[in-house]
Amino acid sequence: MRFLNYVRRNKSLGAGLIILVALILFASVGRLVVDTERAYPLATPPNRSPSLAYPFGTDSQGRDLLAVAVQGTYLTSRIGVTAGVIGLTVGVILGFLAAYYGGVLDTTIRWVVDVLLTVPGLLVLVVIASTIRRGMSVNGMALVVAILAWMWPTRTVRSQVLSLRERAFVRVAKLSGMSSLEIIFRELMPNLLPYLGAALVGSVTGAIFASLGLEALGLGPMREPTLGMTIYWMMFYSAFVRGLWWWILVPVLIILFIFVGLFLVSAGLDELANPRLRRRV
Amino acid sequence: MTALLQLENVTKVYRGGLFRRRSTVALEDSHVTIGGERPTILAIAGESGSGKTTMGMLLLGFIGPTEGRVLFGGQNLWQAPKATWQQFRREVQAIFQDPFEVYNPFYKVDHVLTVPIAKFGLAKSRAQERQLVEEALINVGLRPEETLGRYPHQLSGGQRQRITIARALLLNPKVIIADEPVSMIDASLRATILRSLQGLKNDQGISILYITHDLATAYHICEDIMILYLGSVVEAGDVETVITEPEHPYTRLLVGSIPWPDPNRRWGHAEEVAKGKALRMATSGCKFAPRCPHAFEMCHLARPPLYRTAQSRAVACYLYRESPMMEGSAISTVLGVNERGNGSSATRAGL
Amino acid sequence: MSGVLLQVRNLQVYYGTDAGEVKAVDGVSFDLPRGLKLGLVGESGCGKSTMAMSMMRLIKPPGRIVGGQILLDGVDLASIPEEEMRRRRMTDISLIPQGAMNSLSPVARVRDQIIDGIKDHDVNLDKADLHRRVQEVLESVDLDPDVADMFPHELSGGMKQRVCVAIAIVLRPKLIIADEPTSALDVVVQRQVMQTIERLQEEMGISMILIGHDMGLMAQSVDLLAVMYAGRLAELGEVHEVFARPIHPYTRLLISTLPTLGQRGQFSGIPGITPSLLEPPPGCLFHPRCPKAEPACSEVCPTLIEERPGHWVACHPNGRA
Numbered sequence: 001m002r003f004l005n006y007v008r009r010n011k012s013l014g015a016g017l018i019i020l021v022a023l024i025l026f027a028s029v030g031r032l033v034v035d036t037e038r039a040y041p042l043a044t045p046p047n048r049s050p051s052l053a054y055p056f057g058t059d060s061q062g063r064d065l066l067a068v069a070v071q072g073t074y075l076t077s078r079i080g081v082t083a084g085v086i087g088l089t090v091g092v093i094l095g096f097l098a099a100y101y102g103g104v105l106d107t108t109i110r111w112v113v114d115v116l117l118t119v120p121g122l123l124v125l126v127v128i129a130s131t132i133r134r135g136m137s138v139n140g141m142a143l144v145v146a147i148l149a150w151m152w153p154t155r156t157v158r159s160q161v162l163s164l165r166e167r168a169f170v171r172v173a174k175l176s177g178m179s180s181l182e183i184i185f186r187e188l189m190p191n192l193l194p195y196l197g198a199a200l201v202g203s204v205t206g207a208i209f210a211s212l213g214l215e216a217l218g219l220g221p222m223r224e225p226t227l228g229m230t231i232y233w234m235m236f237y238s239a240f241v242r243g244l245w246w247w248i249l250v251p252v253l254i255i256l257f258i259f260v261g262l263f264l265v266s267a268g269l270d271e272l273a274n275p276r277l278r279r280r281v
Numbered sequence: 282m283t284a285l286l287q288l289e290n291v292t293k294v295y296r297g298g299l300f301r302r303r304s305t306v307a308l309e310d311s312h313v314t315i316g317g318e319r320p321t322i323l324a325i326a327g328e329s330g331s332g333k334t335t336m337g338m339l340l341l342g343f344i345g346p347t348e349g350r351v352l353f354g355g356q357n358l359w360q361a362p363k364a365t366w367q368q369f370r371r372e373v374q375a376i377f378q379d380p381f382e383v384y385n386p387f388y389k390v391d392h393v394l395t396v397p398i399a400k401f402g403l404a405k406s407r408a409q410e411r412q413l414v415e416e417a418l419i420n421v422g423l424r425p426e427e428t429l430g431r432y433p434h435q436l437s438g439g440q441r442q443r444i445t446i447a448r449a450l451l452l453n454p455k456v457i458i459a460d461e462p463v464s465m466i467d468a469s470l471r472a473t474i475l476r477s478l479q480g481l482k483n484d485q486g487i488s489i490l491y492i493t494h495d496l497a498t499a500y501h502i503c504e505d506i507m508i509l510y511l512g513s514v515v516e517a518g519d520v521e522t523v524i525t526e527p528e529h530p531y532t533r534l535l536v537g538s539i540p541w542p543d544p545n546r547r548w549g550h551a552e553e554v555a556k557g558k559a560l561r562m563a564t565s566g567c568k569f570a571p572r573c574p575h576a577f578e579m580c581h582l583a584r585p586p587l588y589r590t591a592q593s594r595a596v597a598c599y600l601y602r603e604s605p606m607m608e609g610s611a612i613s614t615v616l617g618v619n620e621r622g623n624g625s626s627a628t629r630a631g632l
Numbered sequence: 633m634s635g636v637l638l639q640v641r642n643l644q645v646y647y648g649t650d651a652g653e654v655k656a657v658d659g660v661s662f663d664l665p666r667g668l669k670l671g672l673v674g675e676s677g678c679g680k681s682t683m684a685m686s687m688m689r690l691i692k693p694p695g696r697i698v699g700g701q702i703l704l705d706g707v708d709l710a711s712i713p714e715e716e717m718r719r720r721r722m723t724d725i726s727l728i729p730q731g732a733m734n735s736l737s738p739v740a741r742v743r744d745q746i747i748d749g750i751k752d753h754d755v756n757l758d759k760a761d762l763h764r765r766v767q768e769v770l771e772s773v774d775l776d777p778d779v780a781d782m783f784p785h786e787l788s789g790g791m792k793q794r795v796c797v798a799i800a801i802v803l804r805p806k807l808i809i810a811d812e813p814t815s816a817l818d819v820v821v822q823r824q825v826m827q828t829i830e831r832l833q834e835e836m837g838i839s840m841i842l843i844g845h846d847m848g849l850m851a852q853s854v855d856l857l858a859v860m861y862a863g864r865l866a867e868l869g870e871v872h873e874v875f876a877r878p879i880h881p882y883t884r885l886l887i888s889t890l891p892t893l894g895q896r897g898q899f900s901g902i903p904g905i906t907p908s909l910l911e912p913p914p915g916c917l918f919h920p921r922c923p924k925a926e927p928a929c930s931e932v933c934p935t936l937i938e939e940r941p942g943h944w945v946a947c948h949p950n951g952r953a
Contacts (some may be wrong), residue, residue, distance in 0.1 A: 168382035171343060172393060177370055177400030178447070190387040327788070329816035413847050437905050438676070466674045467845055469889050471899030494818055497848075497890075501899050521896060538823040540848035542890040544872045547852050 007067035013268025019261030023073060030070030037181035039071040040224040050246050065250050068225040073254055075138055076227040079211045082142035083149050084204030091153025091203075092196065096184050098154070110158070113151050121148045124215060129219035133260075136221045145210045151205070153199055157207040158261050160195055198269040205262045210225075220239065224229035227251045285316025285488075286373060286456055288341055289610070291349035293335050298590065301568035307335040309512040310349070314613040315340070315490050316456040320482045321617050322489045324499035326535075326603075327509035333492045336509075337460045340490065341375055342366070371401060372451040380441035383495060384433035390444055391429050397451050417447040421477055436524075439470040446477055457481065460492045475502050495541055502523050505593075505616040508532050511568045514587070518594035518615045528596045531569045567599070575600060637839050638664040638807060643700035643710070644687045645679075648693075654909045656682040656695065658863040661915050661936065663832045664807075664856070669833065669840040671854035671871065673847055673886075677906050679863040680843045681730060684811045686710075687841075689717045704807065722749055726805040733792035736784040737741045742770075742795050743780035749799050769798045773834075779878055790821035797829060804836065813845045847890055851875060859883050862917040865936055869943035879945040879952045881924050889917050916948070922950040 041061040048056040056065035061114060100111040128144055129136065136144075146194045164170070165188070171185050214220055215228025218236075222229070230251040239247045293308040313336060315323060327333045338344045339351055342358060360367075377383050380538040384393060394414045397403070404410035415425040430465050433441060442462065449457055458600050459478060463471040481487045493499050499506055500520055507517040508529065518531040527533045528602045538548065566581040567573070571581065579599050588596045588604040595607060595615045607614075635798060646655040646893050656679045664670050672680050687702055702709040704724060721727075729735065736746060746766050750757070757765065767777045773794040784792055793813060800808055814822040831852065833840050839868060842854055850857055850871065857874045859867040859882065863953065867880040878884045885902045885950035907913055913920055919929040928948055936946045945952060 035431065081316075161497040168377050168379055169393075170387040171377070172344070172373075172383050172445075172448075173385075173396065175341070175370060175375055176393075177367070178396065187385050310702070328820060375788065439905070468847065469675055469886060469902040471900050472889055475899065534820055538820045540819075540822070540852045541892060542848040542851045542875070542887065543892065544851045544875050548827065550844055 009270050011270055012264045012271065016264025016266075016268055018248045019257055020265060023077075023257060023261060025071055027073040028079065031074060033242055034064075034067050034070050035069045039067035040223065043067075046243060047242075056156055056250050059233065059242075059244070059247050060239075061224060061233065065246060068230055069250050069254060072227040072230055072251065073258075074209060076211065077223055077258075078144045078206045079138060079145065080208035081209035081227065082139070083145040083211070084200060086142075086146040087149025087207065088153050088196070088200050088203045089151035091199075092157050094150070094154045095157030096188070098159055099158045100165060100180060100188075101186055106158075109154065111173050113154050117147075117155075121210070124148060125210060125214055126217065126219060129138075129214050132228070136219070138221050138224055138226070141208075141211055141214070141220055141226075144214070145207045148210065149207050153203060156199060159197075160192055161188060164191060178219050194269070198266060201266045201269060202264055205259070205266070208258065208262075229257055284314040284612065284613075285354060286314070287330070287352040288313045288336065288346075289341060289350045289352055290339075291346040291351065292338060293332075293339060293344070294347045300353045306341070306512050307334040310609055311336065311512075311514070312610045312612050313507070316488045317613075320486045320488045320618065321415065321505065322482050322491055323616060324491045324503035324506040325509060326491060326493055326496055326499055326506055328494055330511060331509040331603060332512040333509050334460065335512075337458050337490070340458055341373065342369065343510075371452045372455045373454060374454040374457050375441075375528065376445050376449050376457060376462045379465055380438045380445065381433060384441065388430055389430055390436065390441070393448050394446065397448065399473065400505050401452060403451065413451065417451050417550040418444070420450065421447045422473065423535075437470075442466060442474055446474070446481075448563070450481070454487060456488050457555055458490045458492070461494070462491075463498060464493070464495060471498065478502060488596060496524060497541075502544075502561050507612070508535065508614075513568060514521070514595075514597060514609070514612065515569065515585070516596045516598075517587075517593075517612055518591070522591070523596060528594070528601065529569075529591060530573045530575055530600075531599050533569070551592075567597075587612065636663050637705060639703040639842075641701040641703065643683070643686060643702065644760060645682050645691060645730070646694060646699040647688075647695040648817065649910070652910050655767070655863050655912065656891045657686065659763060659865075660860070660865055661700075662858055662865065662868055664795070664839055666806075666839055667837050668854045668856060669830075669842060669854045670858060671850040672841060672843045672847060672858050672860055673850050674860035675845060675906055677862075677909070678860045678893075679809055679886060679909075684729070684841070684843055687724060688721060690727075693735070695717060696747045698940060718811050719753065721823070721897070722805060723803045723809045724805055725752055725809070726800040728793075728796050728800050728808065728810045728813050731816065732774065732813070733784075733789060733816070734797035736792060738784055740783075741780065742782055742784070742787075746780075746802055747768075748801055749802055753803060755803070765802065769802045770795075772801070772832055773798045774824075774916040788821075789817050792823055794828065796888050797825070801836065801838065802939060805838065806835070807841070808838045809841045809843065812845075813842070814849070815844070815846075822849075847886055859886065862912065863909060864917065864933075865944070865946060866918065867943075867945045868936065870941075873940075873943055877940075877943075879939055879943070880947045881922050881951050882918050885923075916946075918928075922951065926950045 007017065026197060041063060043059045044054060044062050044064045046058055046060050046062045048054050048058045054064055054066065056069055060063055094109050098106040120269055123149065125144060128147065132140060132144070170183060173187050179184070211220065212228040216231045218232050220226060220229050234247050234251065288311050291311045292306065292307060294304050294306050296304045323364045325333045325336060328458050329460045339346060342351070345359050352359065353365065356365060358369065385392060391414065394417060395410060398410050399415055403584065404413055414429070418425045418428060422442055423440060428436060428440060450507050462478065463474050466474060475498060478489060482489055491499060491503055503520050505518065506520040506523050508515050508523070510530070516523060516527070523532065524536055527536045529618050564582060567585050570576040570580040585599045587597050587607045587609060588601040589605045589607045592616050595612060641661050643660045647654040649658055649847055660683065669892055670681060674680050677812060683690070687709065691697060697710050700710060709720070709725070717864065741765050746769065746804070747762050748763060763811050766780050770777055770779055774789060775794050775798070778789065779787065787795065813829070817825060826849070832838070842850070844850065854871050855867065857871045858865055858878065861882055866872060867878065867883045876884065878887055889899065889901050889903055902921060908921065909918055913930070915933055916931070917928040917933070919925040922929065926948070934946045936944045939945050939952060
């Protein structure tokens with residue numbers, strides 16, 4: 001109940017959650033209602049503009065764009081969430097270890113992360129993706145993106161833990177006989193939950209962004225109707241020039257909604273995690 | 282007889298700056314003893330930068346010495362096996378300054394009491410645990426039904442601080458390091474906390490190291506006092522005489538700056554040379570010399586040793602060079618000299 | 633120029649919360665003659681910081697000034713438009729807030745932070761004049777002029793606090809409000825900073841309100857003392873008089889809890905805890921903790937009356953003297 005009250009006051013969080021929930025419903029209910037086979041090539045007559053039979057029209061490969069919208073939202077979200085969660089988990093583990101134990105472990109992890117962060121991410125992804133090209137699947141995509149998704153969380157979790165480590169309640173926990181590992185899990189982790197929530201949203205956003213970028217270049221799972229691949233095919237078949245506006249609008253609008261929703265949730269969580277930004281007591 | 286906890290020739294240096302070139306000497310060649318035969322309350326007094334907090338951290342085993350040894354029951358703590366550390370954690374406990382920060386905001390206040398019970402196996406069942414917790418709270422004058430099950434922000438500062446005292450007592454320690462226990466509590470509520478601390482010594486035979494910058498409260502509950510300045514002891518002895526008749530110029534400055542609540546006894550003009558610039562610590566000679574109105578040549582050459590000006594007093598100042606010199610390690614001989622007792626026996630109630 | 637500089641009349645400042653209205657300041661009145669120092673003392677949560685912020689018109693929602701007047705030289709600060717108040721801040725009335733030294737910008741030099749305040753008030757001085765002003769004000773707070781080029785992290789606590797004092801006086805206000813200016817400072821530094829403030833205040837003829845919970849500090853520094861409890865004044869009078877002959881039981885208890893030299897081991901506290909300002913007890917707010925409470929105390933809230941010349945108290949006859 002208190003949560004709902006808070007969401008009502010925190011308009012960012014509220015609006016963002018509404019958008020994301022709507023998208024989730026669209027994808028999940030959609031997959032039950034719409035025949036997802038029609039999201040694959042040669043399912044329908046090509047290049048039809050929106051009509052009763054095909055509410056979102058069809059593309060040049062004969063895919064029903066409504067099915068593509070549903071399936072694409074699902075797949076792209078799956079890639080984003082999988083990669084985001086993997087990235088954050090690895091980041092949390094490494095960040096905690098580095099911050100709590102300090103010393104050589106900290107220096108090593110920090111050095112590796114700092115060096116890797118300077119390497120242009122997209123370049124690395126392109127190299128990896130183009131090597132795997134033929135065998136790329138949706139899960140493969142998620143793993144590729146996850147390769148670069150763990151570094152930023154490692155750094156930020158590390159700084160959060162560094163500041164928490166000096167707090168008096170950690171000293172009291174030591175005096176009460178807790179071991180270092182116990183302190184990490186029982187004392188520090190719970191305090192980081194709001195922060196981790198925000199970091200997860202950031203991680204997922206970054207992962208979706210990266211996957212879209214790779215796919216738009218044609219480096220994703222070729223047959224799958226992910227949003228990024230839809231954009232790739234849309235450009236490949238010159239939808240702009242041929243006036244197939246529905247093909248352009250469908251993926252672009254959905255991507256827009258995803259990012260706006262994620263951004264609003266992130267801004268809302270920001271306010272939650274940083275009490276000074278809160279509007280009212 | 283070996284005291285329970287000692288710092289022997291301890292120096293602590295913090296290295297900082299680029300390439301670790303800038304270093305701060307937080308404590309220099311310090312000797313402290315706490316937890317002897319007779320329980321006492323010893324005050325470690327000084328301003329920020331004096332090294333008193335560092336001393337507390339060293340005695341609690343949170344940081345290790347750069348030079349010298351930290352001795353627990355005669356053993357070097359940092360070379361001792363895990364079993365010794367477990368015993369150390371049972372016998373030496375602490376009370377900290379900030380009654381809010383010591384609580385993990387995620388948990389209710391019960392957490393801070395149940396963790397030590399669980400970790401040290403003090404209770405065999407939930408019921409026993411509950412009983413221990415309630416007893417501990419009642420012992421510090423709190424009502425369990427009003428305090429348990431609440432979050433830290435729902436209780437007052439005084440209540441929170443008393444719970445931390447209850448926590449410290451759960452393990453039946455022999456020594457408690459109290460780091461500024463009342464400085465963040467309103468003046469009107471300090472008395473109950475201070476009385477509890479006195480009770481710990483009188484009724485339960487626990488020795489207390491009272492770290493503070495507030496000489497007024499130290500005066501009231503402590504028996505002996507050590508005044509620190511920039512990491513070294515400048516004066517030590519019986520608290521009554523040190524505060525009413527301070528000998529070291531720094532102690533005089535400190536005592537003279539206490540804001541006594543008497544409008545007819547206002548601060549006079551400070552004897553000390555007032556400075557607005559940041560001061561560097563003197564690398565040789567007496568650390569207080571740059572600020573001392575009585576400094577002369579000798580003061581800038583070498584650090585003054587401790588001079589024993591009375592049976593219960595030692596001062597590190599060349600002004601008293603007529604008195605016999607004493608070794609830093611013998612500092613405990615000027616403490617606990619005068620018999621003090623408030624009636625109750627000094628034997629430990631239950632071990 | 634003599635006479636009364638500040639007249640606060642029946643100031644009421646409430647905070648609206650989900651659970652109801654918190655009456656942080658509920659009917660406080662006092663006069664401050666020109667050139668004198670008034671100490672406002674009370675426990676945490678008694679409303680003294682709210683007083684400071686309201687006099688500066690810096691109360692933000694959900695708090696608001698519900699009623700009363702704050703007359704500075706006849707001008708009611710509580711009712712003038714915001715733009716006029718903005719101009720009067722720092723030039724007529726200035727504040728050294730609690731924890732001020734921690735709110736200095738870490739990325740600006742001391743000189744720039746002082747100049748910021750000057751510029752904001754449309755004082756048109758050229759660069760050379762501004763620099764000279766900065767030098768002057770730093771010297772007046774016993775700081776070396778070199779400090780102007782330093783960053784806050786290079787200064788000690790006492791020096792940072794002096795910078796805050798400098799910022800507060802640079803436009804020569806008539807009144808300074810200092811909210812716990814020395815709470816985070818060591819006792820020797822505290823004395824130095826307080827003595828600097830005192831000297832300045834005498835030299836420049838600025839009046840001052842010192843807010844705090846340390847009766848000892850009040851005894852050392854102020855001319856008039858106001859004791860605040862749960863949003864109201866319990867006692868008000870000349871400082872020597874209040875310490876020598878306290879009338880209100882709360883004041884007497886406050887004084888007796890303070891450690892003094894010579895009576896080692898004798899100290900006491902005030903039983904109970906401060907009342908909730910959300911649901912205050914009926915009648916006199918202090919009666920649940922008062923050793924002299926009588927039935928009348930839980931019914932009628934006493935008003936401030938002048939028991940002796942210049943010595944005001946809010947207490948029913950059974951509690952006084």
